[in-house]
Amino acid sequence: MDIQKSIQKKLDHYPRIPLAEYPTPLEHLPRLSAEIGREIYIKRDDGIGPGLGGNKTRKLEYLLAEAQRRGARRVVTFGGLQSNHARITAAAACRLGFEPHLFYFEPRPAQMRGNLFLNQLFGARMHFIPFGGGGSMSLELSNRLANWVALLWVGRHYFIPVGGHSWLGCLGYVRAALEIDRQAHDLGIENAQLVVAAGTGGTLAGLVAGLGLVDSPLRLLGIDVGKLWKGFPDSLARLATKICSQLGDPRNFKSDDVPLLEEIYSAPKYGVPSQECLKAIQVMAKLEDILLDPVYTGKAFAGLLDLVENSRLGTDEPIIFLHTGGLPALFAFESWMYLDG
Numbered sequence: 001m002d003i004q005k006s007i008q009k010k011l012d013h014y015p016r017i018p019l020a021e022y023p024t025p026l027e028h029l030p031r032l033s034a035e036i037g038r039e040i041y042i043k044r045d046d047g048i049g050p051g052l053g054g055n056k057t058r059k060l061e062y063l064l065a066e067a068q069r070r071g072a073r074r075v076v077t078f079g080g081l082q083s084n085h086a087r088i089t090a091a092a093a094c095r096l097g098f099e100p101h102l103f104y105f106e107p108r109p110a111q112m113r114g115n116l117f118l119n120q121l122f123g124a125r126m127h128f129i130p131f132g133g134g135g136s137m138s139l140e141l142s143n144r145l146a147n148w149v150a151l152l153w154v155g156r157h158y159f160i161p162v163g164g165h166s167w168l169g170c171l172g173y174v175r176a177a178l179e180i181d182r183q184a185h186d187l188g189i190e191n192a193q194l195v196v197a198a199g200t201g202g203t204l205a206g207l208v209a210g211l212g213l214v215d216s217p218l219r220l221l222g223i224d225v226g227k228l229w230k231g232f233p234d235s236l237a238r239l240a241t242k243i244c245s246q247l248g249d250p251r252n253f254k255s256d257d258v259p260l261l262e263e264i265y266s267a268p269k270y271g272v273p274s275q276e277c278l279k280a281i282q283v284m285a286k287l288e289d290i291l292l293d294p295v296y297t298g299k300a301f302a303g304l305l306d307l308v309e310n311s312r313l314g315t316d317e318p319i320i321f322l323h324t325g326g327l328p329a330l331f332a333f334e335s336w337m338y339l340d341g
Contacts, residue, residue, distance in 0.1 A: 003214050004178050010247045012245055014067040014168070019057050019092055020048035022175075024318070026183040030286040036308050039318040041189065043180055046297075046325040051091025051118060053339070054084045054325025055203055058172030059164030060092050066168060067098065072158035076150040078103035080226075080271050082295050082329040085163045085200075087115040090124035099258065100124040101154050112331030127153055139165055139200065139235045163200025167242040173206025174213070174243060180320070181216040189318050191217050196322040197300035198222035198260055199270075200229075203324060205236045208258060209243040212251065214240055218320070222260045223303040225296050226270030228284035233258045265303035271295055273333065277301040281330075293326025294333045 025044045033040050049057025067075050075098045079086040086102045089309035102119060108128035112120055119126055129149065137145075143161045144221035150157060164170070184192055194211075198204045204222035211218055229235060233255035240258070244251040267274055273294035281292045292298045304321060307313035 004182065006254075007174070007178060007210070007213050007247065008256065011171055014062060014171060015069060015070065015098065016061045017065045018327070019050060019061050019095075020053070022048075023179045023183060024048055026180065026187065029288050029290075032284070035283075035287060036305065038308055038316065041192070041318060041320045042288075043320055043322045045176070046323040046327065049088055050095055051088050051122065052325075053329055054088055055162055055173075055322075056085040056088045056325075057092070058176055059169035059202060060160075060172075062171050063160050063164055063166070063169045064092055064096055066100070067158035067160075068096065070158060071104045072098065074099045074101055074154055074157040075160060076101045076103065076147070076154060076157045077160040078105065078150075078162055079108055079148045080104070080295070082115050082326075082332055083270060084115060084293075084296070084324075084326050086124075087118050087122075087328060089160060089322060090119050090122040093124075095124045098158075101127065101157065103127045103129065103150060103153075105129050105146075114329045116332075118328055119307060121279065126152070136230060138230045139232070142229070163202050165200045165202040165239065167239060167246050170202045170206035170209070170239060170243050171246075172205050174210035174247070177207045177210025177216065178214060180322075181211065181214055181218060183203065184218060184320065189320070191219065192318040193314055194218045194220045194319050194322065195300065195304050195313075195322055196220070196222050197225050197296040199225050199296055201232065201236045201260075203322070204260065205239040205259070206243065208236070208240040208253065209247075209251075212240075213244065213249055215246065219314070220259045222258070223260045223300040224260060224264070224266050225299040227263050227266040228270050232262060233260055236260065261303065265299050265306070273298060274302065276306065280305055290323070291327055292323070292329060293329040295329050296326050297323055
């Protein structure tokens, strides 16, 4: 564990505002394991942090500390209509005394449901600017354009990239990688597959860097839930490279080093659940009393079930599913959930 302590010390060099209690649980799912014939565990990052929580809390601990250090009054970010990142940013910003501004490059919905409703309760300023362009831009270009629009709209601010997609924010998932690796070791979980939803990919990039830095035996897989970005694996490889550089362990990741399944399970499109996604949500709820969401974790878990069923996720080694949160989005899709008893 000496290498863990070394990386932890480097992480502690960067200012951080704790927004949750750690470690989050790593739980065995006995009924689901029996159902699919594989030992499956779940990492519970769904409940951490403010505003009903979720994985973006880990990133915001670093990003909002930086905003505080810079003396910012306003914080700005953007995302899809049911963005968990935007909702947690709004909640955490309110707790810390920032003025949150959330940009959505889509038409204003007739009703504020799910995460949007919670944003209203937190007093966030929401700006709806129909723009489109899905899948035609890189993450980096999208962030630059959103920052420029925000500068015109609200003036001086601290900009948080979509999904917290920056080397600083992703330190939160380097920290999480150390946590998961340690928990798996302590529980005797060997050579497990670690599966996570990939929307903006910062969580995946942080885990790629963190697990690599501690030479973890865990095998990582990100499941793309949106087909959102041009050159997505390249962006994630650059991000993982930057993270390691900032932690004093230079590595050069290529797109092939990013364990990402693109497009296969992202249909129909980002923010629209497939029938397989809705069924997967019901399976997890009925067997384990755990709620997934229709935008991120439901699609990733549906992919996991399909991969297991078709023998494309290893053989008999255990699986860890990283639950990144998203509960509020369920209430924006009630009419989609045709429950069959």
